[in-house]
Amino acid sequence: MKRITQRRERGVDIPTASTGDIAFLLIIFFMVSTVFRKEVGLQVILPQAAATERLLRRRNVASVWLDARGNSTIDDNLVTPELVTVVMAEKVLNNPDLVVSLQVDREVDYGRVNDVLEALKEARALKVTFATEYLEGG
Amino acid sequence: MPRGHKGKSRESGPPAIPTASMGDIAFLIIIFFMTTSIFSREKGLRIALPEKGEEVRIRSENIITVAVSPDGQVLAGTEREPIAIDEVREYVVRQLAENPELAIALRVSRRAPYRVMIAVFDQLKLAKAERISLVPVLDQEEG
Numbered sequence: 001m002k003r004i005t006q007r008r009e010r011g012v013d014i015p016t017a018s019t020g021d022i023a024f025l026l027i028i029f030f031m032v033s034t035v036f037r038k039e040v041g042l043q044v045i046l047p048q049a050a051a052t053e054r055l056l057r058r059r060n061v062a063s064v065w066l067d068a069r070g071n072s073t074i075d076d077n078l079v080t081p082e083l084v085t086v087v088m089a090e091k092v093l094n095n096p097d098l099v100v101s102l103q104v105d106r107e108v109d110y111g112r113v114n115d116v117l118e119a120l121k122e123a124r125a126l127k128v129t130f131a132t133e134y135l136e137g138g
Numbered sequence: 139m140p141r142g143h144k145g146k147s148r149e150s151g152p153p154a155i156p157t158a159s160m161g162d163i164a165f166l167i168i169i170f171f172m173t174t175s176i177f178s179r180e181k182g183l184r185i186a187l188p189e190k191g192e193e194v195r196i197r198s199e200n201i202i203t204v205a206v207s208p209d210g211q212v213l214a215g216t217e218r219e220p221i222a223i224d225e226v227r228e229y230v231v232r233q234l235a236e237n238p239e240l241a242i243a244l245r246v247s248r249r250a251p252y253r254v255m256i257a258v259f260d261q262l263k264l265a266k267a268e269r270i271s272l273v274p275v276l277d278q279e280e281g
Contacts, residue, residue: 016158016161020161020163023160027171031171034175047252047253047257049182049257049260050260051260051263051264052183053181053183053184054181055184106251107251107252109248109250109251110206110246110247110248110249110250111248114248114272114275117272121187121188121190124189125187126187126189127186127187128184128185128186128187129180129183129185130182130183130259131180131182132181132182135260
């Protein structure tokens with residue numbers, strides 16, 4: 001009994017000297033994992049969908065943008081549907097796991113989307129996602 | 139010179155840089171990076187396209203067609219009866235319960251808005267339909 005009371009008097013100490021190190025390790029992690037967006041893209045209002053899923057591994061994603069004014073771009077270059085095939089075929093050759101994300105404005109006629117899909121088939125870029133926003137309460 | 143005297147008396151102890159606040163500083167920087175970094179902004183609805191020329195033939199009784207007309211109306215089944223977009227899910231779930239092998243062909247007019255196509259596609263995804271195909275619509279078919 002006596003010993004226990006003696007220990008208590010000394011006081012409990014949590015070493016805090018290493019919190020700074022831990023925090024800096026976390027900083028380094030965030031600095032390394034942060035990818036700043038290179039592509040600007042076009043101004044599009046994406047459609048909403050309740051079944052929206054997240055795409056992992058951003059490095060495998062290439063985006064095709066179609067806006068309501070009739071422009072389409074890849075890597076901030078204006079392209080025609082025929083060019084989509086050429087550009088994407090090269091990208092797929094460099095990275096077979098490539099996922100093409102279609103950033104299409106909600107007011108675009110489906111015909112243009114269909115043309116891009118056909119071009120992607122031609123380029124053998126078969127993994128495609130339609131970029132959407134989360135729809136609450138689906 | 140009471141000030142000078144005071145300073146001298148401080149110096150007498152061993153010099154020390156206070157490190158207690160290092161953790162606080164580091165955490166502030168962490169919070170900055172956490173709030174500014176964007177994790178996988180990419181999100182959407184997935185689909186796997188068929189390879190060109192390798193389209194799989196499916197027996198006609200295993201296919202149901204969901205069509206979107208140029209004015210954005212949704213037509214379901216062989217009878218092409220118009221249904222509301224949020225009824226598509228229920229319709230497909232019912233059809234899948236009868237025949238789990240069922241493939242759904244989504245036939246969208248070229249002039250239909252993309253918004254409607256995604257809304258219908260979303261419904262198919264919510265209905266857990268595994269086999270969805272986007273059927274290209276030729277210009278001359280629309281008249």
